[in-house]
Amino acid sequence: MKNLFFILSFIGISMLSESQANQSDSWKIKWNKKTIMETDKENKDDNIRKVKLADLKDNCFLKVSYKENPPKNDWKRDFLFFDENDNQMLRKDSTTSIKIPGTELKKLFANKKKIVIYTVTLPTDPDLAARIRVRRVHLCTLELQ
Numbered sequence: 001m002k003n004l005f006f007i008l009s010f011i012g013i014s015m016l017s018e019s020q021a022n023q024s025d026s027w028k029i030k031w032n033k034k035t036i037m038e039t040d041k042e043n044k045d046d047n048i049r050k051v052k053l054a055d056l057k058d059n060c061f062l063k064v065s066y067k068e069n070p071p072k073n074d075w076k077r078d079f080l081f082f083d084e085n086d087n088q089m090l091r092k093d094s095t096t097s098i099k100i101p102g103t104e105l106k107k108l109f110a111n112k113k114k115i116v117i118y119t120v121t122l123p124t125d126p127d128l129a130a131r132i133r134v135r136r137v138h139l140c141t142l143e144l145q
Contacts, residue, residue, distance in 0.1 A: 023069050027119075029140050030063040031055075037140055048141045056109065060102030064139065066119055068096065077121045080136065084114040105142075115142045 026040035029049070036049050066077060079098050081090035089108050092098045108115055118136040122129045 025066065025068050027064065027066045027139050029117075030065075032060050042138050044138050044141065047138065048143060050145050051105075051109075051142050052145045053106075053109070056102040056106035058101060058103050062100045062102070062105055062142075063097070064117060065097040066139075072121065074125070075121050075123050077119055079139075080118040080120065081108060082116045082118065083108075083112045084116070086116075089115070109144050113144050116140075117142070 024040045026038070028035060029037040031049075031051070032055070037047060039047065041047075064079060066079075068077070076094045077096050078094065079092040080088060082088055090100075105115075117139045119139055120134050120136055122134060123132065
């Protein structure tokens, strides 16, 4: 009886830990309706994508979608665009999905070779937001070819 209880407990714990491990945030980046990256891992070396200057036209666009798992309804998500010198160039507030036209992206690339896309999340409660430390999560680095 003790052995049966031990085995059932072990199976239950392993199933619970496996279900919690599968719950992580993920993001998808599309260029002209084509998915160029879909991941749940933050990796500055692997999450690099090349963009051709000729593709930065008015009818082209970059779409970044972030999926929170589990959803955080009392938090807001912002997207931040930085150049290679860590200067903020663009900020899109309170959204989990953004769409940027190619012409706007071309303006961001002016005299730049890289654009680094980050996301941050903050509680909507101002008192709680003032007490927490915010960490940028690297989503993708776009390199101009």
